[in-house]
Amino acid sequence: MACSTYNYLHLSHKIPSLFISKPSHAFPITFTTPLPSLSHTPIKFNKLVKFSTHSASVSATNTFTWDDVVRISQPDSVPHDSSDLSGFFQKVKFCNRGSEKQSEFLPFVIEDQIAGYIHNGWRCGQMFGGRTNSRYTERVRSLFTRLTMYSTNFNQLYPVTSSFGAPIFFSLERAAAPYFGIKVYGVQMNGYVEKDGQKLLWIGKRSQMKSTYPGMLDQLAAGGLPYGIACGENLVKECEEEAGIPKSISKEAIPVGTVSYMDIDGYRYKRDVLFCYDLKLPASFRPENQDGEVDSFKLIPVTHVANVIQRTQFFKPNCSLVIIDFLFRHGYMSPEHFGYLDLLQSLRSGDCS
Numbered sequence: 001m002a003c004s005t006y007n008y009l010h011l012s013h014k015i016p017s018l019f020i021s022k023p024s025h026a027f028p029i030t031f032t033t034p035l036p037s038l039s040h041t042p043i044k045f046n047k048l049v050k051f052s053t054h055s056a057s058v059s060a061t062n063t064f065t066w067d068d069v070v071r072i073s074q075p076d077s078v079p080h081d082s083s084d085l086s087g088f089f090q091k092v093k094f095c096n097r098g099s100e101k102q103s104e105f106l107p108f109v110i111e112d113q114i115a116g117y118i119h120n121g122w123r124c125g126q127m128f129g130g131r132t133n134s135r136y137t138e139r140v141r142s143l144f145t146r147l148t149m150y151s152t153n154f155n156q157l158y159p160v161t162s163s164f165g166a167p168i169f170f171s172l173e174r175a176a177a178p179y180f181g182i183k184v185y186g187v188q189m190n191g192y193v194e195k196d197g198q199k200l201l202w203i204g205k206r207s208q209m210k211s212t213y214p215g216m217l218d219q220l221a222a223g224g225l226p227y228g229i230a231c232g233e234n235l236v237k238e239c240e241e242e243a244g245i246p247k248s249i250s251k252e253a254i255p256v257g258t259v260s261y262m263d264i265d266g267y268r269y270k271r272d273v274l275f276c277y278d279l280k281l282p283a284s285f286r287p288e289n290q291d292g293e294v295d296s297f298k299l300i301p302v303t304h305v306a307n308v309i310q311r312t313q314f315f316k317p318n319c320s321l322v323i324i325d326f327l328f329r330h331g332y333m334s335p336e337h338f339g340y341l342d343l344l345q346s347l348r349s350g351d352c353s
Contacts, residue, residue, distance in 0.1 A: 063215060064314055066205070066298050072311055073304035085339045087310030091320035092346045098264025105269055108180055110169045113162035117181030119267040157227040158184055163353040164273070171227045181269035183351070184224060187235045188322040189253055189277040191220030191243070192302070193285070199302045199330065201323070202287055204242065204294045206316065213316040217308070218294070220279075220287060221245065222319070231255070231275050242294055243287035245279075253279040256329060259321045260350030273352055276322055278329075302332060321347055 072078075108116035157171035160182050177184050191202040202220040206213055223238040225231060232255075239250035256276050263270040287297045300308075306327055309320045325347050327333050333340060 064312075066296070069203075069217070069298070069300070069308060069314060070304075072314075073300065073307045075303070075307065078311060083337050085333075085337055085343050088320075088324050088343055089339065089346070091309060091315075091317065091324070092261075092343070092349070095261040095263055095317050095321060096346075096349045099262065101264045105181060105264075108182075110160070110162075113166075113169075115160050115162055115169055115180075115182065116271075117269045118179070119269070121267060156224065158182065158224065159227045168227070174224060174226075178268035178270045181271060183271045183273065183353075185231075186222065186224045186272065186274045187231055187238065187277065188219050188222040188259075188274045188319070189235060189239065189279055190322065190326045191245075191279045191281050191287070193281050193283050193299060195283055200299045201302055201305050201326075202243070202281065202297055202299055203305065204287070204289075205296050205298070207293050207295045210293060215295070217315040217319065219319050219322060220297070221250075222274075222322075225275075235277055239279075241291040242289060243297070244290050245281075245285075245287065249281065249285070250279065253277040257325070258352055259318075259325050259347045260352045261318065261321065262350040271350055272318065273350060274318060274322060276325055278326070302327070302330070306332060 104120055105117035106120050107114045108118050156174040158174050158177055159168040160170050160172050160180075161168050163183075164185060172180060172182055174184075176182075193200050193202070204218045204220055206216050206218050208214045221235065221239045221242045223234060223242075225234055229237070232251075232253075235253055236247050236250045239245035239253070240247070254277060256278050258273055258275055260273045261270070263272075289295075289297075305323060308314055309323060315323070324343070328344055328347075333343075335341075337343075
């Protein structure tokens, strides 16, 4: 196969292995001569490639306290025009960086379907013998393990597919997904309480031991959608693990739509779709974390939560999008707010397929 014939990454059942190296300037992506099985042949590099499983840092410190949150959330803590949505737009923009760099990525094609995008700074001749899901999964797992160049705990597989509900090509480690531009799905739940005609949201503060966004604010329950589990089932699991919500309560969570975003940072291409849920909780309910990933919880009026999002970077970035969506659906935004339609549309900036 002539190198100049292909301008995308292509998986087929005829080419048994993978080669990665620095591309020449003439051809950003090429096929190579088939190599022996990946399990017996070391990956060759013209350039050392290292990946980090840590998310991009946020400019605000993550050492704030609940007292700081309460103080900044007060309506009179800073002068503010309630019709000004600029703080919300900033949070959406942070989750959708790098759109001008899309041309640096080439489609990652499996069986004539686009499964992801890979930076053209790599040259990949593709790949894998065998037709089984597990064969693909093990080959890519082996590749990513070698690329990281350090020990990483791989404990969550994500399905690789062209769209939600489509056939699964193989499974990929969660940490690797952005480097292959794989579309990732997750569930995010707003847990709220009604008291005296006012709605309040339960907000969690992530453990300082978390590898991603330690100490930042989060939804009551949320998580990625791993291989082999449905959205509703996954939400019930996350509710129990993160907030101690029994199934008898969490099964009442209502699916309310999605938010999506597209974020490019270096070789990372995040294409995330979050399925949003609302759960009205009993006024007497108190969340208790079970898995060590949440440090503490606080019940905060919805309007005050909105102020925190507008004024700070205390929230894990994609959580802000889910809460902004909640504000629209529960009547905290109105068409009189300048930019109302633009903000509403921007919550689904990514491909929701």
